Structure formats: structure tokens, C-alpha cells
Amino acid sequence: MSNLLRLEDCLEDSPQTRALIGVYERDCDLLLNYSKGLNAACKRVARAQNELTMATQELAQKLRDFQHTKFSLTSEDDLVSTTIQQLLPNVDEISSYNTVLHTQLVDNMDYHSTEFVEKDLAEYLRLKSSFITSDKQHEDAAAKLAKISKKKPSEKGWQEATDALYASRKGFHNTSMVYCNFLNNLQEKKKWGILRPVVSFLQSEIGYFQMGSEICKKDMEETLTKLNENLTKLEEQARENRDLDVERMDRLDAGSTRSYIPDPPSSMDFPDLAVDRSRTQISGYLFYRSRGGLLSQWHRSYFFTQGGNLMQQSKREVAGQLFLDLDACTVDRIDTDDRRNAFQVISSDNRRVVVLQGESKHQYEEWMATIGNISAGLYLHDDPQSAVEAKKQDTAVAETTTALNTEESKPLHQTETPDRKSSSRGSSFETKHESLRPSMFERIKLAASSLINSDESSPQEHALAPPSEGSGDGSLVSQEMKIEIKEPILFDLPSPSVTTNPTPVKTTPPSDETPDPIEPSSVAQQQNNSDAQQQNNGVADNITEESAFKAMFVVRFLGCKRVDADCDLDNSISETLWKVMSARAYYKMFRMNELHLVVSDQALSLVDPNTQLSRETFPISSVLCSKTQADNTRLLGFVVQHAQLEQLMCYTFESNADGDDVCCALNTARVMQQSKLEHEENYKQKELEDELQTQSRMMRSLDGDEDTTLVAEDAKEEGSEFYQDF
Known part of the structure; x- marks a missing residue:
């Protein structure tokens, strides 16, 4: 046959x-x-x-x-x-x-x-x-x-x-x-x-x-x-x-x-496989990431390229189906979910992002090279390998020409445009805070945990409630859960361009009234808002320059809500995480804002990575408690004493790093702030004692001079009486 x-x-x-x-x-x-x-x-x-x-x-x-x-x-x-x-x-x-x-x-x-x-x-x-x-x-x-x-x-x-x-x-x-x-x-x-x-x-x-x-x-x-x-x-x-x-x-x-053996360990002496970067067709099994209700999931499937398309086919299917159009797409390396050999492919219209994982480094390199060749349209040539070589030569010539043009035009353009300034400022911000990443946490975890006040109760672990099995269309929470959320939940922080006061302010006057443009109170309020905004804008720089302890983490804001002052703070964080995640799932709110959480021994700031402006800033002394979620340590929250609202607020986040490191940084900053306050209090107490001792010595010296004067006067009077008698 x-x-x-x-x-x-x-x-x-x-x-x-x-x-x-x-x-x-x-x-x-x-x-x-x-x-x-x-x-x-x-x-x-x-x-x-x-x-x-x-x-x-x-x-x-x-x-x-x-x-x-x-x-x-x-x-x-x-x-x-x-x-x-x-x-x-x-x-x-x-x-x-x-x-x-x-x-x-x-x-x-x-x-x-x-x-x-x-x-x-x-x-x-x-x-x-x-x-x-x-x-x-x-x-x-x-x-x-x-x-x-x-x-x-x-x-x-x-x-x-x-x-x-x-x-x-x-x-x-x-x-x-x-x-x-x-x-x-x-x-x-x-x-x-x-x-x-x-x-x-x-x-x-x-x-x-x-x-x-x-x-x-x-x-x-x-x-x-x-x-x-x-x-x-x-x-x-x-x-x-x-x-x-x-x-x-x-x-x-x-x-x-x-x-x-896809990727042999270093202990196994296997030669590396050569990567063919001239391919315009490729096939094999890859892992792809799919977004579930709250967390991402990875599945293994068979992928192959057909012309300018990426096709997917399961083992039980007779033919493949279109997975992504690769024409003019962008392929980049990505570090996600602690996965090796991961890369992402972004469609030409930036509407779809596909995250894939190769089984080995060799497969990972060949897939990225092949998708790059397909994105450049090399599969349309009669001789794709010659087209790839020509593309490499053109890229080298273009890079050389760009470098020469940049070097020649550099003295003629001394001033930078606002866009270039903002981009350079963004890169300098990331470079400046790269050194703040907590590489010292392994050394200070034990010290930080031992210096926490002994009267704090041990946190009680509370896992998120499991999702309801009978919920339809992807909903993870029932109507009863929706009714139990009595306190409002804030899913986004105030923009840096508005006032830092979180209380709502009515900015539109009634139709029958006209605002007074020169009202003193309005001018004072605007001046206060401007001062507060300038103060928040300089938080990151002040923390970097003046603080003895600094750390920065990339987090995504989940939500915040008010908590009761008389409740257990650890339980409040677990309950807030559960309610925020359940509310996001119920209302299908899966988009989260990425922030830089900057921790120092002075303050805790949430900085917008795009504008480098502070969205929220809290004194480190106002942070009362921090905790990670039991089943997923990337989910964390902390409770702060809000000075303007005069109430306790619980903020929840999803961190790129381990949430225990973030909590360790917060605890370390609190300990250092507490030690600093105790040191200042002891110094003031010592100064007061020294001043009291000085005053005591002065009073004793004054009392001694008065006694000497009285003795001299008595002796003079006795001598005068003796002379008269004589």
C-alpha cells in the first residue's frame, strides 16, 4: 500500500x-x-x-x-x-x-x-x-x-x-x-x-x-x-x-x-542544536496562555504556519484553524508567569496579543526567527533563504546609516523635543529605580520579622472563597455575594492631574449661578491643590535621594475599600481581596492599571510609570498592616490610616514579584521608622535631662553664693559690736 x-x-x-x-x-x-x-x-x-x-x-x-x-x-x-x-x-x-x-x-x-x-x-x-x-x-x-x-x-x-x-x-x-x-x-x-x-x-x-x-x-x-x-x-x-x-x-x-530532551540540564553534556533563522515555515507543539476568570492558564497545542497565518490544530481535529494573522506582526521576548522560553506575538492592529512558550530554547529561537521572517513578508519570495540574507544585509546597512546620521546631526540639535524629554525621563526613572529593587530581602527578612512588635497577633490565614460551580456565563459570584458587599469599592486611583483630596468635589456650578473667577477661597483652593500636586510629583525623587531604605515593585491595582477600625486587620485584608476579586469577576472588570509601588522608611507612594506622577502617597507610619493571600502570594493588600478621610482604607494589588517580598519591605520600613522615632524620642529625652541637670547645677551655685554673702554680713556686724564695746 x-x-x-x-x-x-x-x-x-x-x-x-x-x-x-x-x-x-x-x-x-x-x-x-x-x-x-x-x-x-x-x-x-x-x-x-x-x-x-x-x-x-x-x-x-x-x-x-x-x-x-x-x-x-x-x-x-x-x-x-x-x-x-x-x-x-x-x-x-x-x-x-x-x-x-x-x-x-x-x-x-x-x-x-x-x-x-x-x-x-x-x-x-x-x-x-x-x-x-x-x-x-x-x-x-x-x-x-x-x-x-x-x-x-x-x-x-x-x-x-x-x-x-x-x-x-x-x-x-x-x-x-x-x-x-x-x-x-x-x-x-x-x-x-x-x-x-x-x-x-x-x-x-x-x-x-x-x-x-x-x-x-x-x-x-x-x-x-x-x-x-x-x-x-x-x-x-x-x-x-x-x-x-x-x-x-x-x-x-x-x-x-x-x-x-528539549533543554538538557547543565550536568548533561549535550551539544546545542543549530538554530535555522532562514525558515519561513515551521510547525510543532507550543504552550499558549489563555485568560481564565481571574488567573491565566496554559495549554499545549499543535501550531503550524501556512503562508502568512499561524494555524492551530488539536490532535482530534482533521484540519487546522486560524489562530493569528502574522503579516506585519511584532514578536518579542516576554517574562511572564515564571515561564521559560516565553514570547508574545502582537497583531498588526495591536488588538490581539498571543503569549506562547517553546518547549526548548532551540524551538523558542526558531519560532521567533520564523515569525519575524513571515511578518516581513519573506514567505512571498521564490527563494526565502536569499530574501532572509538580503534582509540581514539591509538591516546592517540601515543600522550603520542611522548611527552615522545620529553622530553627524548631534551638534546641530542641542535641545530635545517634549516627547524625547518625556521618554528620556521615563527611562531615567526606570534606571534610577532599578537599583531600588529589593535584592537585600533575603538578608533582612529574619531581622524584619523579629523586630515587629511582639504584641501583634499572628495573622490568621484566610483563603479566597471558591467560585460557585453553578454560575453561568463565566460569573464567579452569586446575587447573594453582591448584596453582601455593603461598602463601595474603588477600582481605580485618582488621576495625577486632579486634586489629591479623595473626597468628591462638585466642579460644575448650578445653572442659575455663575462662579466668581476671583473668589479668594477658590484661589486659595487652587493654590493648595497646586502645592499638593507638586509635593506628590516630587515624592519619588525625595524618597530616592533622602531615604535610608528604598525599594520599588511593579504592581497592578485591584481595588480599595473602607474597613472598620475595630475589626481584625488580617481578616479584613483577606476579606477585601475576596470581595474585590469577586466584584471584578461579577462585573467583568479584568483591566488593571500598572503602578510602581515605592517603599521607603519615610513614605509609601504609588507612582504612575507613564507620567512619573504620584497617584497616592502615605506616610509609612500610617501603614498598619500588610498581608498576602494564602493560595496566591502574588495577591497582597495593606491597611492605612487615611488622614484626609479619617478612616481605615484597605488597598489590594497583584504583584509581578512575590507578595511576601513586598510585605517584607513594608515591615522593614515600618521597623526602621519606628526605630528612628524611638531614637529621636530618646535623644530628646536625653537633651531634656541634660538641660534639667544644667539648670539644677545653676540653681545650686546661686544658692551657694547667697549663703556666703549672709555669713560675711553676720561677721561684719559682730566685728562692729566688738569694736564699740572695746
């Missing part, structure tokens, strides 16, 4: 290969059902001599049914079909007046039929079950290796996951090759598995009965003998092909060792 299963495709395991395997499996299932019926007919002939006539008639009917059975891989002029058409009249003639000797039928016809069903077809069922099991183990091992942390890799965990993937992939490859080879051979075995019982039956009939002169013709006997010899040759040829297939499987297994 020209459409045999290729053993070289077993390792890739593409959906096309799976679809072809499915066709073979359906054909084998039909063959299994038919062979069981044929075997049952043969056993009936051998079992009941008295029922020989009825059994031969049923056998003849089964042979007729073969012509109506539509095997997927059998043509109308197949050897089995043509041979059955030639032999069927003889079977009908024998079944009309002959009986079969039970012993001969058992030794010939029943033996071959039973061997085909119980040996070959039973082996098919066993290999099919083993193929499904090894495929599931391979998928689990691949997913486990993909979950290995990029930031905190564990050599032992990496080695274990790699060993598991190596064993599962090698086992799946070998099982797949054996299974596909067996399916190919079964198509050949089907010929003698079905025909040999029929030929044996006819030979037994001719050898035992001598009364059927028409059947015992010499030409018929020669035909059956020749047919039997041909079937024997086919069986021997199939055995030789099977031996050759086993040797080929061994060679493929030996040459595929490097493919079993």
Missing part, C-alpha cells in the same frame, strides 16, 4: 499522523468484528457435523457480506475481494450436499481462524491500549517540565523532570513505532487471516469427499494449491518486512536521543 504509516513521523506525533492512525484503527475495528464473525462460523462448522450444511451456508453468506463491508483501506479490486468472488460459488456448491469431518476442520480451518483473532487482533487491542497510556504519560511529563521555575530553578527538580520526560518520550516513541508497524503489517496479515481458513476449508472438503466430481476437478485443485503457495509467500515476505522494520525502529530510536 502507498499510504502506509511512516515510522519517521512517530516522534513528531502531528495531528496528521494521528488522523491517519485513526483511519487504520477504524479499519482494524471493522476487521476485528468481521474476523470474529468468520471465526464463529468456522467453529460452528467444526463443532457440529450435523449442522454442517447450515454452517457452510452461513460461511458463504459471510463471504458475500465482505463485498458490502466498506474497509477504509481496501479497494474494490483488492486481492481478498477478487479471490472471494472466485471461490464463493464453490463454497455454495459444497455447502449444498457435503459435511465436514470434524477432526480435519479443527486441525485446518478452525486453527487458522482462531489464531488470527486471538493472536493478531488481540495484539492489536493490547498495543492500542499501551499507545494511549504512553501518550498520556508523555503529555504529563512535558507539562511538568514546562512548569519548572525560570527564576528559582532547582537542579534536582530539573533533573527529575528531565529524566521523567526522557523516559516517557522514549517509551511513547517506541510504543508508537511498534503500534504503527503492527497496523501496517495487519493489513498484510488480513489477507491470509481471512483467506487461509477458506482455503483450508475447501481443501478439507475436497480431501474428504469424493462425491463431488465438479469440485474435485484437477484445475480447481491446482488453483487452490497455487493460491495457498502464494499466501505462504506473502506471509514470509511480511515476516521479512517486519524484521526490516524492527531494524529501522532501532536506528530511529538511536538517532532521536537528543530529541527526547
